[in-house]
Amino acid sequence: MTRQDQNVEVARYQKDIADRLGLDSQNLIFNYKQKNETVRLDLVTVNPKHDQSFLFHTETGTDKTDALKKMLEYIIEHYHNESSLTIQWIKVGENKLTPRISALKICTRRWISFTMAAILARIKFFSITLNPVS
Numbered sequence: 368m369t370r371q372d373q374n375v376e377v378a379r380y381q382k383d384i385a386d387r388l389g390l391d392s393q394n395l396i397f398n399y400k401q402k403n404e405t406v407r408l409d410l411v412t413v414n415p416k417h418d419q420s421f422l423f424h425t426e427t428g429t430d431k432t433d434a435l436k437k438m439l440e441y442i443i444e445h446y447h448n449e450s451s452l453t454i455q456w457i458k459v460g461e462n463k464l465t466p467r468i469s470a471l472k473i474c475t476r477r478w479i480s481f482t483m484a485a486i487l488a489r490i491k492f493f494s495i496t497l498n499p500v501s
Contacts, residue, residue, distance in 0.1 A: 373430075373431070373432060377432060377435060380432065380435035380436065380438075380439055381395070381435065383439055384410070384435070384438060384439055384442060387439070387442050387443065388412075388423075388442065388446075390412065393413075394412060394414070395410065395413070396409075396410070396411040396412075396420070397435075398410075398411060404429065405428065406427065406429070406430055406431055406433070407425065407426075407427050408426050408427070408428070408434035408435065408437075408438055409422060409425050410422075410423040410424050410425070410426075410438055424438065424442075426441060453494075453495075454494070454495050454496075455493040455494045455495075456491060456492050457490070457491050457493065458489060458491075459489035459490070459491060
């Protein structure tokens with residue numbers, strides 16, 4: 368596969384992932400890290416309205432295309448079948464409650480990412496609710 372073909376395939380996978388998540392591509396960060404013979408893909412979602420970003424999921428592959436393929440398979444097979452959380456919070460020093468966010472799927476890694484961001488941003492939680500699987 369030529370470099371140009373690989374770039375087209377990467378772009379196609381990234382668009383498919385954004386479409387399946389129902390997000391604009393500018394609200395996703397595909398962070399690739401090469402280590403030895405593998406590529407690690409951290410998919411980060413961005414909510415510009417609330418100035419927040421969260422680690423969505425991590426996959427590894429032999430190259431970018433393989434990692435993206437695995438990410439897409441995860442989304443197709445698992446994402447819509449997992450329960451989600453609705454969280455309400457407020458930043459310390461502000462007086463406006465952040466509207467409910469229900470995109471955070473239950474996963475220890477993501478919960479740790481969210482709570483670490485909350486600690487760094489000085490966020491107070493008001494409610495955390497488990498949503499039923501549809």
